[in-house]
Amino acid sequence: MSGNQKQQTAITPTREENYAEWYQQVVRAGDLAENSPVRGCMVIKPWGYALWENVQRVLDGMFKATGHRNAYFPLFIPLSFLEKEAAHVDGFAKECAVVTHHRLKAGPDGKLIPDGELDEPLIVRPTSETIIGATFAKWVQSYRDLPLLINQWANVVRWEMRTRLFLRTAEFLWQEGHTAHATQEEAVDETMKMLRVYADFAENWMAMPVIQGRKTDSERFPGAVDTYCIEAMMQDRKALQAGTSHFLGQNFAKASEIQFLDADGQQKFAWTTSWGVSTRLIGAMIMTHSDDDGLMVPPRLAPTHVVILPVMHKPETAQQVLDYCRKLAEDLRAQHFAGRAIEVEVDARDLRGGDKMWQWVKKGVPLRIEVGPRDIEQGAVFMARRDRGAKDKQAMPRDQFVQGCAALLQEIQDGMFARAAAFREQHTRRIDTKAEFEAFFTPKRAGDENQPAEIHGGFALAHFCGDAAVEAEVKDRLGVTIRCIPLDAPEEQGTCVITGRPSSRRVVWGKSY
């Protein structure tokens, strides 16, 4: 019925035509988020927020299962706190919201102006190492108080000048884990454990394959000793850093004086970690899975698994169809998938069937069911999967659908992961010469700002000599950075793809978000 629309694709432009604009249109068409009147801040709409709620629910369970507890720390950080760790303040000073006054008064022309200047400016937290560190210093006295395993769900602000919905916004929502340990070894273990939690979540819940690795020195979190990350490939072959886990050594413990009396009677500084993921994950999910018809939600994180569309053209059968659909919904809700009841919506709105169907396609709901009077007679449903073409509908016995629904959802989930993994595989190349490296990252056709889809090959696995100056030069010249040194990269003697100097391990190079 919407064949016409289908031929054009539901989203204009397509990924091929203009990837960046396609992304904006998928976000818009999926009713996920929009720009707000406040520069750089987004409004997360109900469907987008429901995705975030599912991300939160699952991750929160994983954090608690690994012994962490939630707490809440102040939104504001006194400027002097931020200054305690030198690299840290350098990293954030250029992009922070500064509160300088605590009230408003009428100015000379009657308009309100800031009043009540603060003795010390307050920074809206860009991250909370310093304020949490100051608190940990009070909580930690003895080795018996360790490990201290805390997580916070919060909003943070980084005054980015160029923003993009979910991917880079001035305010975003995230979680930040902060832990303190008695020994370096325990802190390193924690850092790696939480990296694995993130990778597990990305792969098994978001259906997004990721590379786990360590950042080079130049890409480290400001103040960290080591930053580990999960990196995913988007459909424009660019890398997206989807989560980070930092081993902070004793840097913040010394800055905040987190000290404890150890079992051996010695006063020692604690070893700390921090780790976080943000609403950026929603952007990653969109860019990993969506197609030219819009969003495709991984079933395990879907706010609605199944939408039922009653076909109610004829007034005389409308109520019967609706009742049948509601009973079907009830039966589906009695089934479980991925730890919760299957979520079903019966969409009985008075809208054209085609418009209604396409709204759900664009929202990415995994399964759509159409039920009309004839289907009821035959005890059948018309089923469409979001991971197949919108017109690809399949009649099947009602009860078979109900019984098999959870398995079908898992099949879709697995298929989405496999497709994304194949895509990454296809666009990852082992490269050993500078010429090939440069060709790989050179646009295949003239691109502009809005047209990065075809400008490069993807991920290059190539040797690197470890020289930060070389890294900087490649970044400047080609816009390519080392995404990470993969944890599972085997030792392999080779020569740096840029300098020819010896190297013992390949790293992942790519363009990134």
Added chain:
Amino acid sequence: MSGNQKQQTAITPTREENYAEWYQQVVRAGDLAENSPVRGCMVIKPWGYALWENVQRVLDGMFKATGHRNAYFPLFIPLSFLEKEAAHVDGFAKECAVVTHHRLKAGPDGKLIPDGELDEPLIVRPTSETIIGATFAKWVQSYRDLPLLINQWANVVRWEMRTRLFLRTAEFLWQEGHTAHATQEEAVDETMKMLRVYADFAENWMAMPVIQGRKTDSERFPGAVDTYCIEAMMQDRKALQAGTSHFLGQNFAKASEIQFLDADGQQKFAWTTSWGVSTRLIGAMIMTHSDDDGLMVPPRLAPTHVVILPVMHKPETAQQVLDYCRKLAEDLRAQHFAGRAIEVEVDARDLRGGDKMWQWVKKGVPLRIEVGPRDIEQGAVFMARRDRGAKDKQAMPRDQFVQGCAALLQEIQDGMFARAAAFREQHTRRIDTKAEFEAFFTPKRAGDENQPAEIHGGFALAHFCGDAAVEAEVKDRLGVTIRCIPLDAPEEQGTCVITGRPSSRRVVWGKSY
């Protein structure tokens, strides 16, 4: 074993001795929250945050069951937005955090100073009517878009000069519901529906009896047409406003231009509501239920329902006791209470038994179980209820405890409600003369700032002529305000307790937080 401590009570001072200080000590001893290095902002510690998580979980379910969906709006509000509604900006201008710069630079002496002045100052949201209104104006075009039923979980900032943990802090966590409707009637219905949701939550989950009522004009939310509230009596007989639901009329719709094309072809302004509760509820819970041994958590909101304390004095039986306790915990977790599995903690820390036990008393866990080798032989447990004296322990057969645990928790919950309701009843008086009214609110003994416990009688149900000047005079002279005009107050001819003028309904007068 801690009889000495018990005689002194676990909390010093007691409620009688110094109520305000007792409150601070209960918060401290219960490990609920603490002051942060940032003026007026608190750190919510894991146990306090776990209570808030349970509040959120239950309320969020109630909001969704009544058709609301969550979304997220910017932390910052442009000054010009706040100014759109005149009463609104007047209400918040005196106490708001103002962001004026977006980066830092090194000043003349090398210290960092604010840089990058914003064209327009941004206010850290004290509440979100104006920014959400601007968004609703885009979302609402037709009567088909209504009702629009949105909720936001967020942090807000009001620059209070005198703060108290949970009760009044510069930053606090809350939810704010915002809805838009086609008609006045629907918006009023929504306002009342959400007031009932709050009352239901307060009474059936927090075990805190509340009076539902309407605020007088002078106590209305800035910009509202009508403010409804739930008011609870604390153990110092003061009133605490625990939640508000506002009928905003078309005030914010006009300020934000939320207009729609109605079914009759007319362009109309929407009718809006807003409603909220905050982390203040945790303060209300503490002050309603705690005693001189510390916090007492209502079982339906308890992060841990049962704590099991293994008695492991003898090394040769320690492992056996621990194993037995873990099995007991498993069996308890298979039981359900108030919609979730019973939450059990086995506290096997290497701490003196008395210290350990008192920590849990002060955290307010509803049930404590002690298990030693002899109990195992007898198939019994030693059970103590937090709502009884700390030494009041009762031996009972293990399986009987497991099977009866949920019923016992509900019995404790009901008892807590009954006790709070009796307390309120006892300290509520119908008053008909000015002399009695003044005596009721006059301190029984000289009190100071920190000693309000005995300074007045409680709630007075008395007639009021409706004159705002009279209300203001009573507030100035006695520190007494009209808490609300109860929804269930019967019509009753009488005379104003202050002026003698005619009145048709009693109102609730009280001192308040």
